[in-house]
Amino acid sequence: xxxxxxxxxxxxxxxxxxxxxxxxxxxxxxxxxxxxxxxxxxxxxxxxxxxxxxxxxxxxxxxxxxxxxxxxxxxxxxxxxxxxxxxxxxxxxxxxxxxxxxxxxxxxxxxxxxxxxxxxxxxxxxxxxxxxxxxxxxxxxxxxxxxxxxxxxxxxx
Numbered sequence: 001x002x003x004x005x006x007x008x009x010x011x012x013x014x015x016x017x018x019x020x021x022x023x024x025x026x027x028x029x030x031x032x033x034x035x036x037x038x039x040x041x042x043x044x045x046x047x048x049x050x051x052x053x054x055x056x057x058x059x060x061x062x063x064x065x066x067x068x069x070x071x072x073x074x075x076x077x078x079x080x081x082x083x084x085x086x087x088x089x090x091x092x093x094x095x096x097x098x099x100x101x102x103x104x105x106x107x108x109x110x111x112x113x114x115x116x117x118x119x120x121x122x123x124x125x126x127x128x129x130x131x132x133x134x135x136x137x138x139x140x141x142x143x144x145x146x147x148x149x150x151x152x153x154x155x156x157x
Contacts (some may be wrong), residue, residue, distance in 0.1 A: 014046045020047050
């Protein structure tokens with residue numbers, strides 16, 4: 001494959017050189033000196049080397065372009081991969097936020113339940129203490145009234 005490409009390139013170079021030589025020969029005036037004609041003829045014979053240099057430069061630019069395309073393609077693939085990772089992380093973040101909210105709500109519910117129990121137990125303790133105190137006060141009044149009756153009976157005697 002490379003040999004046919006090189007042969008085709010060489011044929012193209014020779015054809016271009018012949019076309020340039022013919023154009024130069026027609027462009028040379030008949031009265032021109034031998035030296036200027038000879039310089040032009042040398043330039044024509046140097047054309048294949050110049051053409052080789054142009055083709056080499058073209059191939060190098062073509063390779064650079066291919067390398068640049070490959071780098072762009074890799075960068076796009078990397079960007080797509082990062083976008084997929086970003087979406088996955090966003091979904092995970094959303095899931096964690098929901099989980100955090102539910103845990104926070106559970107903590108708030110537990111705190112509310114604890115406050116209700118403390119309030120109920122405090123109320124029950126206060127009612128029990130009030131009952132005990134009222135019974136003691138009631139018994140004290142009964143004792144005083146019984147004592148007063150006994151004193152009256154004892155004073156009547």
